[in-house]
Amino acid sequence: MIQVCYICWKTYGEKEPLNDKSHTHGICEACFPGEMEKIDKIKKERAARRCERDCPPGGESLLELKAEVDPVTDDKEGRGSGEL
Numbered sequence: 001m002i003q004v005c006y007i008c009w010k011t012y013g014e015k016e017p018l019n020d021k022s023h024t025h026g027i028c029e030a031c032f033p034g035e036m037e038k039i040d041k042i043k044k045e046r047a048a049r050r051c052e053r054d055c056p057p058g059g060e061s062l063l064e065l066k067a068e069v070d071p072v073t074d075d076k077e078g079r080g081s082g083e084l
């Protein structure tokens with residue numbers, strides 16, 4: 001599978017199965033640091049906004065975010081649909 005960065009759309013590698021040429025989206029090394037900074041900022045903003053409202057004790061918003069930004073995300077929906 002071809003690994004495509006979802007930010008700059010560059011191909012940055014391949015992963016098994018190598019004969020499957022469908023795309024899988026992730027984040028390349030070049031974009032990773034900037035993205036982490038951005039996410040950190042969003043996290044803080046969200047936490048602050050949430051806190052203004054009712055200040056929940058748990059970190060559920062952070063868990064949500066963590067799921068959203070998993071750097072290696074398989075794009076199963078795009079499978080077989082060709083170019084994006």
Ligand SMILES: [Zn+2]
Pocket residue numbers: 005006007008009010027028029030031032
């Ligand atoms: Zn990139």
